[in-house]
Amino acid sequence: xxxxxxxxxxxxxxxxxxxxxxxxxxxxxxxxxxxxxxxxxxxxxxxxxxxxxxxxxxxxxxxxxxxxxxxxxxxxxxxxxxxxxxxxxxxxxxxxxxxxxxxxxxxxxxxxxxxxxxxxxxxxxxxxxxxxxxxxxxxxxxxxxxxxxxxxxxxxxxxxxxxxxxxxxxxxxxxxxxxxxxxxxxxxxxxxxxxxxxxxxxxxxxxxxxxxxxxxxxxxxx
Amino acid sequence: xxxxxxxxxxxxxxxxxxxxxxxxxxxxxxxxxxxxxxxxxxxxxxxxxxxxxxxxxxxxxxxxxxxxxxxxxxxxxxxxxxxxxxxxxxxxxxxxxxxxxxxxxxxxxxxxxxxxxxxxxxxxxxxxxxxxxxxxxxxxxxxxxxxxxxxxxxxxxxxxxxxxxxxxxxxxxxxxxxxxxxxxxxxxxxxxxxxxxxxxxxxxxxxxxxxxxxxxxxxxxx
Numbered sequence: 001x002x003x004x005x006x007x008x009x010x011x012x013x014x015x016x017x018x019x020x021x022x023x024x025x026x027x028x029x030x031x032x033x034x035x036x037x038x039x040x041x042x043x044x045x046x047x048x049x050x051x052x053x054x055x056x057x058x059x060x061x062x063x064x065x066x067x068x069x070x071x072x073x074x075x076x077x078x079x080x081x082x083x084x085x086x087x088x089x090x091x092x093x094x095x096x097x098x099x100x101x102x103x104x105x106x107x108x109x110x111x112x113x114x115x116x117x118x119x120x121x122x123x124x125x126x127x128x129x130x131x132x133x134x135x136x137x138x139x140x141x142x143x144x145x146x147x148x149x150x151x152x153x154x155x156x157x158x159x160x161x162x163x164x165x166x167x168x169x170x171x172x173x174x175x176x177x178x179x180x181x182x183x184x185x186x187x188x189x190x191x192x193x194x195x196x197x198x199x200x201x202x203x204x205x206x207x208x209x210x211x212x213x214x215x216x217x218x219x220x221x222x
Numbered sequence: 223x224x225x226x227x228x229x230x231x232x233x234x235x236x237x238x239x240x241x242x243x244x245x246x247x248x249x250x251x252x253x254x255x256x257x258x259x260x261x262x263x264x265x266x267x268x269x270x271x272x273x274x275x276x277x278x279x280x281x282x283x284x285x286x287x288x289x290x291x292x293x294x295x296x297x298x299x300x301x302x303x304x305x306x307x308x309x310x311x312x313x314x315x316x317x318x319x320x321x322x323x324x325x326x327x328x329x330x331x332x333x334x335x336x337x338x339x340x341x342x343x344x345x346x347x348x349x350x351x352x353x354x355x356x357x358x359x360x361x362x363x364x365x366x367x368x369x370x371x372x373x374x375x376x377x378x379x380x381x382x383x384x385x386x387x388x389x390x391x392x393x394x395x396x397x398x399x400x401x402x403x404x405x406x407x408x409x410x411x412x413x414x415x416x417x418x419x420x421x422x423x424x425x426x427x428x429x430x431x432x433x434x435x436x437x438x439x440x441x442x443x444x
Contacts (some may be wrong), residue, residue: 010306026250026334028248028250028251029250048384051385052395059385111333111387112248112334117377120391121390122391123369123391123392151404151407152408154388154392154401154404155381155385155401155404155405155408157384157388158381158384158385158387158388158389158401158405159377159381159384159385160384161383161384161387161388162380162383162385162387163377163380163381163384163386164331164378164380165377165380165387166345166376166380166383167380169342169345170342170345170346170376177379179376182373182376182377183377183380185373186374186377186409186412186413187408187409187412188412189410189411189412190407190409190410190411190412191409210308212290
């Protein structure tokens with residue numbers, strides 16, 4: 001039992017170490033030797049859990065993706081209006097990018113692999129989550145009935161992707177929360193049914209953060 | 223004289239060949255051997271013009287960047303209103319991405335190098351061009367006086383960057399013009415002073431394409 005717990009901890013430690021190397025050096029630049037050194041483990045332990053660098057990259061992308069999906073579900077539980085949930089979602093994604101190396105690595109790998117043809121499932125799932133929220137917002141009269149949920153959902157994902165990328169290049173993401181807020185400043189008046197400035201500001205100010213206990217503790221165990 | 227013209231043509235041929243390899247395989251994946259083969263030239267010719275793969279990548283990024291800068295100037299010459307020029311600029315950038323391998327390669331390389339810290343000048347110059355247009359639009363009463371030109375310019379560049387990236391991943395950029403049009407659908411009502419739907423649609427429909435003669439002919443000579 002203790003042995004199994006240790007194996008789980010070691011596996012997570014390797015994933016976090018790999019994430020740090022992928023984030024720093026990209027897929028091509030990260031060597032298994034560097035990953036093992038960075039994770040404070042051995043090649044034997046790495047090969048016990050993972051077959052190859054390809055598999056490690058896939059696991060990092062999957063883990064980031066699972067984090068996103070679970071964030072969508074957690075935010076849904078707040079019962080907030082659809083527009084507020086969309087704002088919360090973008091800000092919480094931004095917060096994860098800033099604080100979680102696995103999320104940053106997953107994004108970098110997804111970007112690298114999308115140079116030509118890459119994994120499109122993360123984008124499709126995220127667009128799908130946004131579309132459902134837009135549909136709900138239209139049903140409840142929060143979002144203008146003239147809005148097409150497919151195109152708006154795709155636009156939110158596209159705009160967010162680019163805003164975080166430019167924030168990364170120009171400011172090492174230090175201004176990311178502000179840039180996401182500006183994105184909603186330029187988006188809300190075009191899609192919300194309300195024209196009330198105070199209400200729009202209040203929607204823009206919506207935030208959600210996970211309870212402390214769910215913060216990843218991958219780096220502690222061994 | 224003929225010799226010099228041939229050297230210029232060969233240099234451009236190598237740049238185009240390199241662009242195709244960088245676009246397809248990324249910086250790490252593109253080998254000088256592949257570039258030479260793809261360009262139909264020799265390693266000797268390549269090393270006559272360029273010191274290294276690094277220099278070739280830099281030249282490709284610079285060439286894409288120069289194309290953007292010159293597009294901004296050409297569109298300014300139309301004398302169109304600032305909002306129309308911003309719309310034209312985004313659509314012409316989109317057109318270049320679809321049709322010019324050097325532009326696509328420049329974008330991919332800029333993205334790859336921005337994984338951690340990369341070249342920020344292309345983003346800064348593009349944001350600067352947009353900011354000047356936004357300032358003009360505010361002065362002329364086309365863009366709402368409450369708009370901050372710095373944040374709007376940065377948002378336009380960010381949103382465009384992400385919209386084209388998602389179009390690339392999900393549709394090999396076949397829907398790029400439509401996605402850029404949707405971007406302006408969601409942006410214009412928040413920033414334009416006019417509330418007139420026909421006028422907004424007319425602004426959104428603004429396009430500019432370069433005269434036929436300026437289409438690159440790099441692939442013909444040798």
